[in-house]
Amino acid sequence: MPNEPKHTPTPWHIRSYTNYKGFSIWEERGSKCVCERWDNLEGQQEINKANAEFIVRAVNSHQALLDACRQIANGPFSHDCPHCHKTDRYQVASEGIKFEHHKEDCPVRIAMTAIRLAEGKEVSADE
Numbered sequence: 500m501p502n503e504p505k506h507t508p509t510p511w512h513i514r515s516y517t518n519y520k521g522f523s524i525w526e527e528r529g530s531k532c533v534c535e536r537w538d539n540l541e542g543q544q545e546i547n548k549a550n551a552e553f554i555v556r557a558v559n560s561h562q563a564l565l566d567a568c569r570q571i572a573n574g575p576f577s578h579d580c581p582h583c584h585k586t587d588r589y590q591v592a593s594e595g596i597k598f599e600h601h602k603e604d605c606p607v608r609i610a611m612t613a614i615r616l617a618e619g620k621e622v623s624a625d626e
């Protein structure tokens with residue numbers, strides 16, 4: 500996207516501190532720290548580690564998951580949906596593919612929702 504803010508290149512990875520309790524997240528080459536967190540409170544170390552691992556997994560898989568969702572949302576099933584069996588071809592042709600053309604539990608609609616969330620957009624059926 501042209502207006503998407505630049506972020507530190509991926510993949511990211513975790514480093515554990517050896518001299519105190521904490522974690523940091525670094526870009527691939529290891530020259531730029533993305534963020535760090537340390538805390539000596541009992542029990543917080545495990546939470547911080549789990550959070551750092553979750554952040555790194557989410558960031559490193561973001562583009563692949565977004566690409567997969569775009570393939571589903573823009574693929575052949577978006578217009579001829581085997582799940583919904585009645586995607587309105589006329590509406591799709593005149594208005595583009597919308598949430599309303601697919602049932603709530605339809606994989607195409609779920610992919611469209613995931614794309615909106617990944618792009619930081621509102622998730623609403625009436626856009």
Ligand SMILES: [Zn+2]
Nearest residue numbers: 580583601605
């Ligand atoms: Zn559908």
